[in-house]
Amino acid sequence: MVSISFSSLVDNLRHSLIGRPWMALLRPPRKIQPTQQATTVRVLYPRFLKNPTSGVILDRYDTPPLPSTTPSSAVTTHKPNNPIEWMPVTPHYRAPRAPIVLCHGLYGFDKWGPASFPMLQVRYWGGIEETLAKLGAKVIVTKVPRTGSVWERSQELHAILKAVLSGSKVNFVAHSMGGLDCRCLLSHIHNRPYHVQSLTTIATPHRGSPLMDWFRDHVGVGVRFATAAAAAAAAAATASSSSTTTSSEKRRYANYLLDPVIQMLDTPAYANLTTDYCQNHFNPSTPDDPKVAYYSYGADTHIPPWTLLGWTQQVVGEKEGPNDGIVSVASAKWGTYIKTLNANHWELNGQRPKWRSSIPSLSEKPFFDSSEFYVELADHLYQQGH
Numbered sequence: 001m002v003s004i005s006f007s008s009l010v011d012n013l014r015h016s017l018i019g020r021p022w023m024a025l026l027r028p029p030r031k032i033q034p035t036q037q038a039t040t041v042r043v044l045y046p047r048f049l050k051n052p053t054s055g056v057i058l059d060r061y062d063t064p065p066l067p068s069t070t071p072s073s074a075v076t077t078h079k080p081n082n083p084i085e086w087m088p089v090t091p092h093y094r095a096p097r098a099p100i101v102l103c104h105g106l107y108g109f110d111k112w113g114p115a116s117f118p119m120l121q122v123r124y125w126g127g128i129e130e131t132l133a134k135l136g137a138k139v140i141v142t143k144v145p146r147t148g149s150v151w152e153r154s155q156e157l158h159a160i161l162k163a164v165l166s167g168s169k170v171n172f173v174a175h176s177m178g179g180l181d182c183r184c185l186l187s188h189i190h191n192r193p194y195h196v197q198s199l200t201t202i203a204t205p206h207r208g209s210p211l212m213d214w215f216r217d218h219v220g221v222g223v224r225f226a227t228a229a230a231a232a233a234a235a236a237a238t239a240s241s242s243s244t245t246t247s248s249e250k251r252r253y254a255n256y257l258l259d260p261v262i263q264m265l266d267t268p269a270y271a272n273l274t275t276d277y278c279q280n281h282f283n284p285s286t287p288d289d290p291k292v293a294y295y296s297y298g299a300d301t302h303i304p305p306w307t308l309l310g311w312t313q314q315v316v317g318e319k320e321g322p323n324d325g326i327v328s329v330a331s332a333k334w335g336t337y338i339k340t341l342n343a344n345h346w347e348l349n350g351q352r353p354k355w356r357s358s359i360p361s362l363s364e365k366p367f368f369d370s371s372e373f374y375v376e377l378a379d380h381l382y383q384q385g386h
Contacts, residue, residue: 095137096381098169105176126350149268179204208275210319222270294335299324
């Protein structure tokens with residue numbers, strides 16, 4: 001029989017408990033020096049106050065950064081002391097050298113919800129900014145007028161970047177209408193204190209969208225804010241679409257009832273997204289900046305016809321062929337075209353319900369991993385020297 005002292009039993013128990021991961025929760029938190037905390041800031045949500053003289057609010061999301069210039073082997077083996085903080089990222093990708101500026105599309109935003117309850121917030125990019133930050137990228141998530149004109153949105157974007165990135169190199173990554181905002185900024189705002197290295201557009205309607213033409217012709221949005229020539233073209237298209245006197249009378253009666261509502265809902269963005277405006281007005285007056293590299297991605301996938309995007313895909317497909325439900329592949333091509341993605345328009349910015357991917361019967365195509373796509377995009381920028 002072996003005799004064990006009570007003190008040795010206590011020591012063994014204490015050492016075994018200390019080794020448990022959950023015991024770390026009982027320890028007092030370590031104090032982080034201000035300089036260390038500043039280095040972990042990788043994602044910024046800049047927002048202007050109502051009073052412009054008050055400056056910019058920087059809403060910060062802190063993540064444990066992975067070195068952006070570290071070889072891929074080091075990325076796979078990097079594990080901080082606290083395993084809870086470590087999230088694996090696709091190992092062979094590297095972050096670009098310059099910060100990434102994420103630019104949202106129509107009806108976009110940076111994030112919604114109470115700042116005091118981050119778990120209740122909804123992000124436009126669906127957590128993509130976090131993935132890029134963990135890869136080692138510095139990310140700026142911008143917010144411009146949701147339904148403003150391209151000119152208005154580009155001016156707001158410029159004001160944000162001038163305030164937070166003066167003297168820095170940047171890479172624009174834009175979804176949908178955000179690509180037009182960036183092109184407008186690069187073409188018409190020349191005195192920029194920041195230096196744009198590249199613009200990558202994702203399903204941007206560079207040549208407009210037939211879907212917006214349909215809403216203009218059948219609903220009436222996108223006419224009030226159109227230019228004179230675009231308005232004339234819209235009127236001609238509306239007139240030609242009425243084949244009989246009966247349909248014209250019905251249209252006039254419907255317009256009489258709905259015009260007040262349409263006038264209230266109409267915004268400049270609708271007029272700026274038609275094929276007439278983009279091809280005949282915007283593109284001819286918006287040349288590319290020769291100092292900036294332009295890249296683009298399009299998307300095409302099968303969408304069930306009974307869904308909302310299934311119907312809009314048919315509308316766009318009849319005019320321009322393969323599309324993501326809103327923007328055709330042909331319209332999305334600008335500059336160096338990288339590839340066509342197997343995704344719909346809403347999946348391209350990470351907006352996919354997580355429960356859908358776990359139910360095979362609801363998915364008629366392979367799951368589109370938006371996080372994987374964006375780290376691949378980031379690595380492409382790195383490979384191109386940005």
